[in-house]
Amino acid sequence: MKTLTFFALALLVACTQAPAQTATPLSGLSAVPGAAQAGAARSGGAWAVGTLATTGTCEMDVAADYTALISHRHRAARLLSQGRMTVDQAVTVQAQADSARADLDAACPNAAATLDATKRARARATLKRIAAILE
Amino acid sequence: MTPEQARAIAKLLSDAADRADAAGEPEVSILPDLAALDDAARAELDAAIKAAADR
Numbered sequence: 001m002k003t004l005t006f007f008a009l010a011l012l013v014a015c016t017q018a019p020a021q022t023a024t025p026l027s028g029l030s031a032v033p034g035a036a037q038a039g040a041a042r043s044g045g046a047w048a049v050g051t052l053a054t055t056g057t058c059e060m061d062v063a064a065d066y067t068a069l070i071s072h073r074h075r076a077a078r079l080l081s082q083g084r085m086t087v088d089q090a091v092t093v094q095a096q097a098d099s100a101r102a103d104l105d106a107a108c109p110n111a112a113a114t115l116d117a118t119k120r121a122r123a124r125a126t127l128k129r130i131a132a133i134l135e
Numbered sequence: 136m137t138p139e140q141a142r143a144i145a146k147l148l149s150d151a152a153d154r155a156d157a158a159g160e161p162e163v164s165i166l167p168d169l170a171a172l173d174d175a176a177r178a179e180l181d182a183a184i185k186a187a188a189d190r
Contacts, residue, residue, distance in 0.1 A: 059164060059165060059166050059169075063144045063147075063165060063169065064136040064140050064144065066169040066170075066172075066173060067139075067140040067143050067144060067169070068140065069173055069176075070169075070172050070173050070176045071139070071140070073173070073176035073177055073179065073180045074176050074179065074180075076180050076183075077176075077179045077180040077182075077183040080180075080183045080184065080187050081183050081186075081187070087184060087187045087188050090180065090183065090184050090187065091184060093180070094177070094180050094181065094184065097177070097180075098177070101173055101177075105170070108166065110164075110166065111162070111164040111166060
């Protein structure tokens, strides 16, 4: 919470002193997971920097991938219930989702771990294959 | 990241921050919440598969 509070205060100061200069850092906050959770705002000659995640953690790097995984499973269940997907397809989605989950868990086993980018890339490739089945 | 994903993550962060505040914890982690949500989604799909197979 300290980092969030600091970030909010930094933005508030920047907005009151130089509102036009804060547009770019703010727009980058939700555009890219991981790297873009950090934002910088310049006011006059001073720099203020805030971040949504503690430096060095990996969970924000995989959070969007987890939500995609969850969304894919929900969507597959809905399509199957509506008769718009076969049981075989749903079983395939479930198996591939399990594989993606294992890779995501390994990519970031805890908040203090360093991201394993290779495992995350493998999870993302699997998530793409699932998305193709759901289309 | 889609807007829906961003909102979901924001809610997870907010809920985790509330819990951390209540427990006096200095750090927040959303990994357990993400894992629990996926476990629930997996169970939902599993139930849908079983129901469809029985039809």
